[in-house]
Amino acid sequence: xxxxxxKFSSCDGCQLAFFDVLEELLKSREIQIExxxxxxxxxxxxxxxxxxxxxxxxxxxxxxxIRQIRESSRYLVSIxxxxxxxxxxxxxxxxxxxxxxxxxxxxxxxxxSLPTSRPISDYVKVNYEVRGCPINAFELVExxxxxxxxxxxxxxxxxxxxxxxAKGNICILVLGSPCLGPITxxxxxxxxxxxxxxxxxxxxxxRGSNFEGLKQIFKERGWDFxxxxxxxxxxxxxxxxxxxxxxxx
Amino acid sequence: xxxxxxxxxxxxIYGSLKETxxxxxxxxxxxxxxxxxxxxxxxxxxxxxxxxGPSFYQLLQSSGRYFTYLRPSNTLKYFLRSxxxxxxxxxxxxxxxxxxxHINHRKLAFFDVRRCDLKALQTLDNVYLNDRFPDPYYRSLxxxxxxxxxxxxxxxxxxxxxxxGVYLEDSYGADIFITELDGRFLVTALSKKGVELVEKLHxxxxxxxxxxxxxxxxxxxxxxxxxxxxxxxxxxNLYRNIEHPYWEEIGKRCLSCTNCTQVCPTxxxxxxxxxxxxxxxxxxxxVSWDSCFNQTFATVHKFNIRDTITSRYRQWLMHKMAYWxxxxxxxxxxxxxxxxxxxxxxxxxxxxxxxxxxx
Numbered sequence: 001x002x003x004x005x006x007k008f009s010s011c012d013g014c015q016l017a018f019f020d021v022l023e024e025l026l027k028s029r030e031i032q033i034e035x036x037x038x039x040x041x042x043x044x045x046x047x048x049x050x051x052x053x054x055x056x057x058x059x060x061x062x063x064x065x066i067r068q069i070r071e072s073s074r075y076l077v078s079i080x081x082x083x084x085x086x087x088x089x090x091x092x093x094x095x096x097x098x099x100x101x102x103x104x105x106x107x108x109x110x111x112x113s114l115p116t117s118r119p120i121s122d123y124v125k126v127n128y129e130v131r132g133c134p135i136n137a138f139e140l141v142e143x144x145x146x147x148x149x150x151x152x153x154x155x156x157x158x159x160x161x162x163x164x165x166a167k168g169n170i171c172i173l174v175l176g177s178p179c180l181g182p183i184t185x186x187x188x189x190x191x192x193x194x195x196x197x198x199x200x201x202x203x204x205x206x207r208g209s210n211f212e213g214l215k216q217i218f219k220e221r222g223w224d225f226x227x228x229x230x231x232x233x234x235x236x237x238x239x240x241x242x243x244x245x246x247x248x249x
Numbered sequence: 250x251x252x253x254x255x256x257x258x259x260x261x262i263y264g265s266l267k268e269t270x271x272x273x274x275x276x277x278x279x280x281x282x283x284x285x286x287x288x289x290x291x292x293x294x295x296x297x298x299x300x301x302g303p304s305f306y307q308l309l310q311s312s313g314r315y316f317t318y319l320r321p322s323n324t325l326k327y328f329l330r331s332x333x334x335x336x337x338x339x340x341x342x343x344x345x346x347x348x349x350x351h352i353n354h355r356k357l358a359f360f361d362v363r364r365c366d367l368k369a370l371q372t373l374d375n376v377y378l379n380d381r382f383p384d385p386y387y388r389s390l391x392x393x394x395x396x397x398x399x400x401x402x403x404x405x406x407x408x409x410x411x412x413x414g415v416y417l418e419d420s421y422g423a424d425i426f427i428t429e430l431d432g433r434f435l436v437t438a439l440s441k442k443g444v445e446l447v448e449k450l451h452x453x454x455x456x457x458x459x460x461x462x463x464x465x466x467x468x469x470x471x472x473x474x475x476x477x478x479x480x481x482x483x484x485x486n487l488y489r490n491i492e493h494p495y496w497e498e499i500g501k502r503c504l505s506c507t508n509c510t511q512v513c514p515t516x517x518x519x520x521x522x523x524x525x526x527x528x529x530x531x532x533x534x535x536v537s538w539d540s541c542f543n544q545t546f547a548t549v550h551k552f553n554i555r556d557t558i559t560s561r562y563r564q565w566l567m568h569k570m571a572y573w574x575x576x577x578x579x580x581x582x583x584x585x586x587x588x589x590x591x592x593x594x595x596x597x598x599x600x601x602x603x604x605x606x607x608x
Binding site for chain 1: 279281283304305306322323327332333501502503504505506507508511512524525526527528529537538540543544545556558590591592593594
């Protein structure tokens with residue numbers, strides 16, 4: 001199985017997850033890592049059975065490159081909040097780009113960013129998305145194993161709350177901490193609520209969850225819902241992009 | 250068989266259980282009462298009281314009495330069918346498959362189970378130990394189990410067990426039962442195991458007056474309930490309103506977070522997954538808690554037959570209050586009120602059921 005690991009606009013943190021499970025991955029004799037700039041000196045760009053893509057598309061060069069990768073790959077898996085939602089850099093999508101650029105950079109001419117930072121799925125077909133900032137490394141092993149076995153992957157549609165209660169936690173939202181758990185996809189093992197800290201949504205919005213209902217609860221308790229969502233890595237996620245636009249208006 | 254003990258006697262019962270069993274009892278964890286294993290007798294939450302309401306929980310230290318607190322926030326099912334439980338391991342070696350079933354033979358004792366939770370255990374037993382498809386994993390734990398029941402002294406604002414078929418003298422499954430009198434405890438031994446345990450400790454037999462006093466204590470509990478649900482013809486009334494637009498009102502508030510099903514002592518729905526090793530020489534079958542509020546729960550051939558939160562809430566309430574009657578001839582709700590306390594959206598099953606039956 002020919003594997004490629006690629007980076008777009010991102011912090012490299014999700015690629016590091018590969019190092020956490022590399023030993024496990026290489027137990028399989030079927031895996032050949034053909035392209036992974038962060039990990040090896042000799043890389044070959046040809047065709048791939050599966051390409052893992054980290055980062056968002058935020059320059060013209062990246063727009064072109066993601067199409068090439070798509071054309072060369074049987075499966076394309078986006079990994080992490082940047083690739084899945086647009087990342088922290090997608091906060092600019094909700095602001096005026098020109099103003100922002102002039103405020104941040106001294107030499108605007110050297111700057112070649114696009115006005116928006118977008119998820120991979122805004123440009124090409126994505127076969128599977130791995131949520132998280134950073135991702136859960138064990139999910140990579142599960143994906144590779146499933147591809148080898150030709151086993152269908154189930155898309156995780158449970159909220160964080162499911163994992164949270166399974167760990168024996170009590171609900172910190174009830175006890176008075178702002179928590180985005182009910183509208184956030186699980187997969188992190190309810191890491192933050194297990195330490196009595198509210199979920200801030202790094203695994204991104206859960207499709208079909210009750211955005212308005214949680215907004216109402218935050219309002220009743222005097223918590224800033226808009227801030228919690230807009231300052232997140234996942235505010236531009238397709239699942240609630242429209243709702244986030246409404247929050248600002 | 251009735252006995253009378255003081256707090257030292259209580260401690261010796263506890264100690265005696267610990268010799269044979271893994272004892273699970275309520276204790277304080279981060280300000281919440283939870284069933285835990287290996288709790289010291291001195292760490293039992295004696296004297297605490299709980300204030301509970303819709304999306305509200307507070308623990309107070311109150312009296313010089315002992316069993317003033319109520320049922321813990323987690324339930325027996327957490328120990329009998331833990332959230333992620335390995336059922337089976339299949340290994341492949343030299344082309345041969347071997348199968349290992351993970352039946353748990355641990356001996357568990359629950360010290361301090363309230364009548365609502367005993368009723369819930371009966372409800373679960375009816376699901377897992379039925380004649381047609383008994384569950385060997387559950388059965389093994391159940392057969393090795395010792396149960397100490399305890400009488401509540403007051404009801405919280407979310408309790409309504411008295412409406413859900415939990416009666417004052419119900420003690421399903423309990424081996425011994427404890428009722429607190431003034432500074433002393435009436436111990437009722439209800440099973441052979443229970444009698445054996447108590448007899449070993451050489452404790453005093455209770456007098457007729459003690460037994461009478463305990464009965465009066467129990468009766469006094471009834472006047473402390475603030476909630477009431479009329480269950481007469483409940484099923485029929487709910488079926489009548491199954492298409493009522495009011496369900497939509499609840500659906501707008503419900504977060505579909507699954508808190509209610511996970512704290513419910515009778516919700517038993519599960520999912521089974523095969524976890525494979527990357528070397529393809531090992532496969533583990535894991536059963537996990539599922540919930541009718543999860544979007545994949547009713548997904549059949551990629552099509553979710555309950556795609557809206559409204560339809561999922563309706564499924565849950567109707568199952569508890571109506572479908573369970575069709576399936577098992579009883580309610581799926583024991584009125585413990587946990588789902589009311591732990592619903593972030595303040596949805597109250599007793600209030601909503603009462604409303605839906607009247608519409």
